[in-house]
Amino acid sequence: MSEIVRRIVRRWYHPSLLRSSGQYTWSPALQLHTSGTAMSVTQKDFENAMNQVKLLKKDPGNEVKLKLYALYKQATEGPCNIPKPGAFDFVNKAKWDAWNGLGSLPKETARQNYVDLVSSLSGPSSESSSQVKPGADSKQEGYENLLVTSEDRITKILLNRPTKKNAITTQMYHEIMLALKAASQDDSVLTVLTGSGDYYCSGNDLTNFTDIPPGGVEEKAKNSSFLLRDFVNCFIDFPKPLVAVVNGPAVGISVTILGLFDIVYASDRATFHTPFSHLGQSPEGCSSYTFPKIMGSSKAAEMLIFGKKLTAGEACAQGLVTQVFPDSTFQKEVWTRLKAYSKLPPNAMRISKEIIRKNEKEKLHAVNAEECNVLLSRWQSDECMNAVVNFLSRKAKL
Numbered sequence: 001m002s003e004i005v006r007r008i009v010r011r012w013y014h015p016s017l018l019r020s021s022g023q024y025t026w027s028p029a030l031q032l033h034t035s036g037t038a039m040s041v042t043q044k045d046f047e048n049a050m051n052q053v054k055l056l057k058k059d060p061g062n063e064v065k066l067k068l069y070a071l072y073k074q075a076t077e078g079p080c081n082i083p084k085p086g087a088f089d090f091v092n093k094a095k096w097d098a099w100n101g102l103g104s105l106p107k108e109t110a111r112q113n114y115v116d117l118v119s120s121l122s123g124p125s126s127e128s129s130s131q132v133k134p135g136a137d138s139k140q141e142g143y144e145n146l147l148v149t150s151e152d153r154i155t156k157i158l159l160n161r162p163t164k165k166n167a168i169t170t171q172m173y174h175e176i177m178l179a180l181k182a183a184s185q186d187d188s189v190l191t192v193l194t195g196s197g198d199y200y201c202s203g204n205d206l207t208n209f210t211d212i213p214p215g216g217v218e219e220k221a222k223n224s225s226f227l228l229r230d231f232v233n234c235f236i237d238f239p240k241p242l243v244a245v246v247n248g249p250a251v252g253i254s255v256t257i258l259g260l261f262d263i264v265y266a267s268d269r270a271t272f273h274t275p276f277s278h279l280g281q282s283p284e285g286c287s288s289y290t291f292p293k294i295m296g297s298s299k300a301a302e303m304l305i306f307g308k309k310l311t312a313g314e315a316c317a318q319g320l321v322t323q324v325f326p327d328s329t330f331q332k333e334v335w336t337r338l339k340a341y342s343k344l345p346p347n348a349m350r351i352s353k354e355i356i357r358k359n360e361k362e363k364l365h366a367v368n369a370e371e372c373n374v375l376l377s378r379w380q381s382d383e384c385m386n387a388v389v390n391f392l393s394r395k396a397k398l
C-alpha cells in the first residue's frame, strides 16, 4: 500500500487522530465553507475571498498564513475555543497564538479583515486578469490548468492537464467557475469547453479525496458538496450558447454536465462513461434529471446505474451528442462551423437560449442541490472509500 493510500485510510477512519497530531500543513482548503455561519451581507465576499486565496500565485509567507488562519477561525467560530497546545507543538501553538490573539474580535469584523487581507494579497488580481480583453486572439493569464483564449468572438476554455487526462482538481473546479464567469461577461458570443491531449476529461481527480482538512472527512465532504453545487450552478445559469467540443473519452462529471450544454460535438474517438456505482457514488451534474429526459429512463439507467460506456455514435443516437465527426477532421470541421455560428446576432442567440432554458432552471437548481446532498453521504461510505483507495493504489481502473 502506498503512503498516500495509508494516509487516506488513516484519515478516513481516524480524523480525530489527525486533528491531534499537530501535522497541519497549509492548505487553502482550510478556508472553505466549514462554518455554517448565518448569511450576512458580507458572506458572499467572504466566500469569494476564500476562493481567491486558492488562486494566489505566490506563497504569502507564514506570517500572513497565520493571520488568514486566525481571521478565518474567528469569522466562522468566534473567539479561540480550543486548549492551548504544548510548547513543543510548534505549528499548532503558532496557530493557536494567532487565533487567541484576536481576543473577542466580532465575527463580522474578522470576516471583513479577512476579505481586506486577501484583497491586499491579490494585487491586480486573477479576477481582473481573467477578464477577456476585447479583440482577437487574447489569451487570459491567471489559470494554472486551463488555457482560456478568445478569438473570432468565441471564448475557448481548454482543460489543460493532458498528462492526467484532464482530471479536474479542486483548484480546476474553481478555475472553471472563474473562466465561465469571465466568459459570461466578455465580448464573445459563444463559449466552448474542450480538452487538450487524447482525453476530453477523466472526471473528478480522485486525489481530491486525499486532501483531508483537520476537520476530517466529514468536513471535506461538506466542502466538496458546496463546491460541486456551485460548480454545476455555473453551468445551469450560463447565459450564452455553451458548446462542448469532446475531443476524446469523457468520464464522470465531464459527461453528466453535458446535459446542461446547448451543443455537444464529439470526435468518433470519444466515449461517454459515468461509472458512479463502480466508485460507490451517485449521479451529479443534474444527470439524474437531464439524462432520463434526453435518452429515456432505461437508457439513462444503463449509463448512470450500471456505468455502461457509450461510443460517440451511441451517445449521438441517444441525444446526448449533437453530431459526431471523424477524428481526422474533427477540429477543422467543428471550428469552421463554430466560427460561422459566432457571426449570428448575439442578442438573438442569447434570448433564444434563455427562452429554451428558463422553465427548467428552478427544477435544475433543485435537482443539483439534491444530488449534492446525496453525494455528501456517498463520499463518506465504505463503498466509495474502497473504490478510491483501489484506484490510488492502482488496483483498479475503469
Ligand SMILES: CCCCCCCCCCC/C=C/C(=O)SCCNC(=O)CCNC(=O)[C@H](O)C(C)(C)COP(=O)(O)OP(=O)(O)OC[C@H]1O[C@@H](n2cnc3c(N)ncnc32)[C@H](O)[C@@H]1OP(=O)(O)O
Binding pocket: 163, 164, 165, 167, 168, 202, 203, 204, 205, 206, 207, 208, 209, 217, 220, 221, 224, 228, 251, 252, 253, 254, 275, 276, 279, 284, 379, 380, 391, 396, 397, 398
Ligand atoms: C471526501 C469527499 C471528497 C470528494 C471530492 C469530490 C469533489 C467533486 C466531485 C464531483 C463528482 C465527480 C465524479 C466523477 O467525475 S466520477 C469519475 C472519476 N474518474 C475516474 O474514475 C477515472 C479514473 N481514471 C481511470 O480510470 C484511468 O486513468 C483512465 C481510464 C481515465 C485512463 O487510463 P489510461 O490507462 O489511458 O491512463 P492512466 O490511467 O495511466 O492515466 C494517466 C495519468 O492520469 C492519472 N489520472 C487519470 N484520470 C484520473 C483521475 N480521474 N483522477 C486522478 N488521476 C487520474 C492517472 O492516475 C495517471 O497518473 P500517473 O501517470 O501519475 O500514474
